[in-house]
Amino acid sequence: MKSSTTDRTPLRAAVIGTGLLAQHLYSYSSQDDVEIVAVGSSNPQKLGIAAAEHFGVDGPEITIQETATVLDRPDIDVVLHAGPQDTVWDAFEQCAARGLDVLTTAGGYHRSEQLDRFAQEEHVVRLAERNGARLLGTGIFPGFTADVLPIALARLMPGPVNLTIRIISDIGPWSEKVLRKEIGVGGPLREAELDLFDYVKASARIIVDSISSARVQWTYRSDLLTSTELVSIGPVVVPPGNVAGFSLQAVAKLDESVVDVTWESSLGGAEAGGTIVASSLDHGFNITTRIAGTPAYPATAARLLNSVRPLRTLPPGLRQAFEVPLATVWADNSGHH
Structure with missing residues (x-):
């Protein structure tokens, strides 16, 4: 040993x-x-x-x-x-x-x-x-946007802090296997049971673990997004009404604050990137950070x-x-x- x-x-x-x-x-x-x-x-x-x-x-x-x-x-x-x-x-x-x-x-x-x-x-x-x-x-x-930077902002601000994190990813470069099998891109709308959701939950939990030891009440939302027209996402052709992406959310309600993490695929011209809003509840000011792309690893x-x-x-x-x-x-x- x-x-x-x-x-x-x-x-x-x-x-x-x-x-x-x-x-x-x-x-x-x-x-x-x-x-x-x-x-x-x-x-x-x-x-x-x-x-x-x-x-x-x-x-x-x-x-x-x-x-x-x-x-x-x-x-x-x-x-x-x-x-x-x-x-x-x-x-x-x-x-x-x-x-x-x-x-x-x-x-x-x-x-x-x-x-x-x-x-x-x-x-x-x-x-x-x-x-x-x-x-x-x-x-x-998704790393930097979804845990490291939000935690750093929360630790810099005095008192309890609300954190709202929204990440938009361009899934076009993803492999056809991931797009079809893990998300269902190009297929009919179904109940969203995505392995990707575990990443969102884990990001929210690592933030909560890092900034608070308070009791937490969790709520989750997992949706598949559909296209209104014929589109191509990477190598996959998506007919109108079929799955074209995802929107995943994990929300932690603490004793005095809220951590809200949302991860979505870009659809309808939405620009890939991340937005983090940290709000000081005691001092009434916000810090908003926008990141181009989603640097993670x-x-x-x-x-x-x-x-x-x-x-x-x-x-x-x-x-x-x-x-x-x-x-x-x-x-x-x-x-x-």
Whole structure:
């Protein structure tokens, strides 16, 4: 069983996952506090491939290995989980069993309200506490617009704050598989049961976790949007009246304030980007921030990396986002910050 108390610098980290977020973590491999020394995957087709070749960016000369092999390495100090959200608690359990600290940016790291899942998660938390491992979720795609910046604004303003976040994404560049299978673009209108909704819920929850410990009342809305005319969304042709996008909302009502996160696809000429409105309830002023596009992965990856060292000062177990500083500075491969 590993010890999560080493104070060597830099700490040696393993990235679990091979998607865009993992690419950013790999490319930031020359941090002062964290050095990426391994990349793990459960996809047999990616094993043995050079990480730099797979990600298409400069980085350490390492090959992608099977996840269990990476976690069993004696030189790993901390695990950076960038895999799918349905693998979060499996990753937590694997790391907890080995006494390894693990940070994730995938949704699903909050405790479930379902009794059977809650019992399984409770087992993992107790395992982490016994073995000296810390489990932490630091953020979620859409990232910068949907958690890092709203949290920063809320912490800058005195007293309770209302936060209203609206993100509009251009889904045209998304793959045909995602458009058709995950959203239903081009198909008939149906009840909206989107996996994407988990991202919105997780973003809202990470904001609430970071700014308040008050009791929360949640409401959710999930809608599919239809086109009024024949349109093309990426490679998909959408007849009039068929699904052309989505609108998802999560609202948290706290004791004195409200956090409202909405994520929509652009439709009818709406410009992609983000708007954040932070309203100080005690002092009667607002801060409105507009962002062109939806920058996400760089800030999300940066917050995870900058949470590694502070996490190791906390007791073992499932930790909360408000327990680590909101740090979003990172260095690119040229050393610029």
